[in-house]
Structures are given as structure tokens and as C-alpha cells.
Amino acid sequence: MTRGKGEPAPGTARWSDPAGPVVAVVVLAAEPPAARPPVESTRVGGRPLLDRTVRVLHAAGVRRVLVSAGRRGPDLVAGLVARHAPPAEPCPPPADLPPGRYLLVGAAAVFDAETVRDLATETGVRCTDATLAVVDADTAREVLAAGPADAALAGIAGLRLRPAAGFATTLVDDRDGRRVHRALWQRYGSKSTDGLVCRYLNRPLSRPVTLLLARTGVWPDLLSGVSFAVAVAGAAVIGFGGHWWTMLLGGVLVQAGNALDGVDGEVARIGLRTSRRGALLDTILDRYADLAIIAGLVLAAGGRPVDWAFGFAAAAGSLLVSYINVLAPGAPQRLLRRDVRLLLCAVAAAVSAPLAGLAVLAVLVNADAARVFAMVLRRAPGLR
Numbered sequence: 001m002t003r004g005k006g007e008p009a010p011g012t013a014r015w016s017d018p019a020g021p022v023v024a025v026v027v028l029a030a031e032p033p034a035a036r037p038p039v040e041s042t043r044v045g046g047r048p049l050l051d052r053t054v055r056v057l058h059a060a061g062v063r064r065v066l067v068s069a070g071r072r073g074p075d076l077v078a079g080l081v082a083r084h085a086p087p088a089e090p091c092p093p094p095a096d097l098p099p100g101r102y103l104l105v106g107a108a109a110v111f112d113a114e115t116v117r118d119l120a121t122e123t124g125v126r127c128t129d130a131t132l133a134v135v136d137a138d139t140a141r142e143v144l145a146a147g148p149a150d151a152a153l154a155g156i157a158g159l160r161l162r163p164a165a166g167f168a169t170t171l172v173d174d175r176d177g178r179r180v181h182r183a184l185w186q187r188y189g190s191k192s193t194d195g196l197v198c199r200y201l202n203r204p205l206s207r208p209v210t211l212l213l214a215r216t217g218v219w220p221d222l223l224s225g226v227s228f229a230v231a232v233a234g235a236a237v238i239g240f241g242g243h244w245w246t247m248l249l250g251g252v253l254v255q256a257g258n259a260l261d262g263v264d265g266e267v268a269r270i271g272l273r274t275s276r277r278g279a280l281l282d283t284i285l286d287r288y289a290d291l292a293i294i295a296g297l298v299l300a301a302g303g304r305p306v307d308w309a310f311g312f313a314a315a316a317g318s319l320l321v322s323y324i325n326v327l328a329p330g331a332p333q334r335l336l337r338r339d340v341r342l343l344l345c346a347v348a349a350a351v352s353a354p355l356a357g358l359a360v361l362a363v364l365v366n367a368d369a370a371r372v373f374a375m376v377l378r379r380a381p382g383l384r
């Protein structure tokens with residue numbers, strides 16, 4: 001699985017709406033407040049909120065995005081172009097808006113594509129969690145002529161209020177980013193496919209790191225590289241350390257790499273930066289790190305033929321457990337996923353029992369691979 005709950009691939013989603021598509025108008029204050037930075041420039045998921053909003057609207061299938069901000073409109077649109085955001089245009093004078101349906105978006109609304117697709121199936125509706133409303137052209141003209149932005153949107157009479165599907169909230173001011181990022185992590189941090197170790201140990205450990213990094217706009221591929229480097233450093237310390245305390249340190253590093261493995265995906269999902277390339281890189285680096293850790297345990301055990309034999313069996317089974325998910329994506333739940341495997345290696349190193357760890361790993365991963373392969377074959381008679 002490559003995306004967070006309900007998050008579509010940018011540019012691919014469409015809602016099927018009998019009433020036709022909407023034009024989105026992002027409504028910003030014509031004059032930004034003098035004292036504080038304007039809310040649209042607050043960074044959410046590492047991007048200015050306005051960039052994020054335009055990106056989400058396009059990901060939801062909105063073809064035309066207008067930016068209404070009085071005289072500031074053209075400058076804001078120029079800024080979007082300079083930052084390579086998807087296309088947006090300055091909003092024409094309200095009286096010139098063509099007939100149609102309009103999704104009015106408040107400057108402080110933080111939402112996802114699922115919310116947009118859900119709201120846009122009807123007209124005359126306002127979201128209760130963020131300033132988003134779908135209205136007819138007359139109402140849109142009235143609201144845009146009235147300004148200022150959020151107050152005018154919240155005051156539209158006669159709309160049906162309803163909670164949002166997906167993620168929707170309102171950024172109170174530029175100091176509210178902490179709460180919004182926590183809420184985004186809650187929604188997009190974990191994945192429904194997470195195993196038990198991942199859910200109860202790794203995600204709680206990766207959460208603070210992700211919350212720290214998600215606002216910076218750091219490149220998720222860099223984070224994949226960092227988690228790889230930490231895991232391989234653990235492998236090297238285990239393999240070449242030669243003391244009980246280097247084994248302990250190596251175990252800690254391997255478990256740190258295990259927890260950091262989730263940070264790249266969490267940051268990518270929160271910042272709308274997921275990519276197939278990133279998913280591939282993540283998987284490939286993980287496999288190399290897995291092999292390095294097993295090699296580290298073999299060397300720590302003494303590097304005798306028996307150590308290599310167990311290491312080989314553990315490596316083959318580990319690769320097979322991962323590979324079966326590629327061969328048969330709907331395969332039954334694998335018990336020895338990477339989160340469990342790395343925890344086992346980390347504990348084996350920390351208690352200076354590398355050979356015992358390799359033997360247990362070899363038996364468990366191969367048993368798990370055989371179990372899942374057998375179930376897949378039983379469920380797919382055509383394969384016989």
C-alpha cells in the first residue's frame with residue numbers, strides 16, 4: 001500500500017457528480033493582517049497552506065482553481081507558479097463569474113481530497129469542520145463581493161451544514177500548526193496494513209520525529225536514506241564491534257532504524273509528497289539493510305559455516321516474506337514482516353545471542369513464508 005487512508009494519487013481522482021464539476025475559489029483576505037504572517041503562508045506539511053490547498057483541489061479532480069484576494073491575487077498566483085504548484089488563476093471580479101457551481105474555500109481551511117470529493121456531490125452545503133462550501137453562482141458572487149474571506153463564508157445563510165468526510169480542520173492562526181500536524185499524523189501517520197510491532201512500538205517512536213520534520217518540507221527520499229544508514233550502522237557495529245556493549249549499541253541502532261523506517265512515509269503522506277519512486281527506493285533500501293543486519297549477526301556469531309548457514313536461511317526467508325507481498329498483494333497477513341524481523345534481530349544483538357537470534361529468525365521467517373505461500377496457492381486454484 002502506498003498511500004495513507006483515503007489519500008488519492010495526485011491528479012488521478014475524479015468524483016462522479018451528476019451536477020457537473022465545480023470551480024474552486026480560494027478566498028483570501030484582500031489585505032493581510034499587519035502584525036502576523038498571513039494564514040495562507042503558514043507551512044502545513046512543509047508547504048505554504050495556499051500551495052497545499054491548490055494541490056489538494058487538483059488531486060480531488062477540480063480542474064479550475066481561482067484565487068480571490070483583491071489586489072493581492074495576481075502576486076499570490078505568481079508565487080504559486082514560482083513554487084511549481086498546480087495551475088491557479090486570479091479570480092475575476094465577482095460579477096464576471098460564469099454560471100456553474102462553486103466550491104468556496106476559506107484561507108485557513110486544511111482539508112484533503114476526500115473531503116472535496118464528498119462535499120462536491122451536492123450544492124448548498126457547508127462543511128462543519130472547515131470553511132468550505134459548495135454554492136451556486138449567485139451565492140458565490142454575493143459572498144465574494146462581500147468579503148472579508150472566512151467571515152463571509154461562515155455567514156452564508158441557508159446552507160446545509162454537514163461534517164466532512166476525510167480530513168478537515170481550520171488553522172486558527174500561524175501558531176496553530178502544532179495541533180494541525182498532530183491531527184494530520186493521526187489521520188495519515190499509520191496505515192491499516194501496519195503489523196503489531198509497527199503499530200504499538202514503531203509508530204509511537206516515529207511520531208515525534210515525523211512531527212518535527214513534517215513542517216520542514218524535507219524530501220522523503222532523504223529520510224529513507226537516513227533510516228537505511230542507521231540500520232546499516234547498526235549492522236556494522238554488531239558485526240565488527242566485538243564487545244557486549246557494541247552488541248547492545250548495535251541492537252539499539254537496528255531498532256532505531258526500524259522505527260525510523262516509518263518516518264519517510266509519514267512525512268510523505270502528511271506533506272502530499274508520496275511517490276512510486278519513493279516507495280520503490282524505500283523497499284529496495286530496506287532489503288539491503290535487512291541483509292546487512294543478518295550479515296552483522298553472522299559475523300558477531302563468529303562467522304563459522306554454521307553461522308553462515310543459519311544466516312543464509314534467515315536471509316532467504318526474510319526476502320521471501322517481503323517478496324510474496326509483491327507476487328500476491330492480497331496475500332493473508334504475514335506475521336514476520338520487517339517490523340517483527342528487525343525487532344528480533346535487535347533483541348538478539350542486545351542480549352549478545354547472535355546465533356540463537358539467527359536460528360529463531362531462520363525458522364520463523366521460512367515457516368511464515370511457507371504458510372502464506374500455501375494459503376495463496378489454496379485460494380488460487382488456477383495456479384495449480
Ligand SMILES: Nc1ccn([C@@H]2O[C@H](COP(=O)(O)OP(=O)(O)OP(=O)(O)O)[C@@H](O)[C@H]2O)c(=O)n1
Binds near residue numbers: 221274
Ligand atoms: N521516500 C519515500 C518513502 C515512502 N514513501 C511512501 O510511503 C509509503 C511507505 O510508508 P511507511 O509509513 O514508511 O510504511 P512502511 O512501514 O515502510 O511499510 P509499507 O509500505 O509496507 O506499509 C510508500 O509506499 C510510499 O507511498 C514515499 O513516497 N517516498
Ligand SMILES: O=P([O-])([O-])O[C@@H]1[C@@H](O)[C@H](O)[C@@H](O)[C@H](O)[C@@H]1O
Binds near residue numbers: 282338
Ligand atoms: O514488511 P515487509 O513487507 O517485509 O517489508 C516492507 C516492504 O514490503 C515495504 O515496501 C516497505 O515500505 C516497508 O518499509 C517494509 O520494508
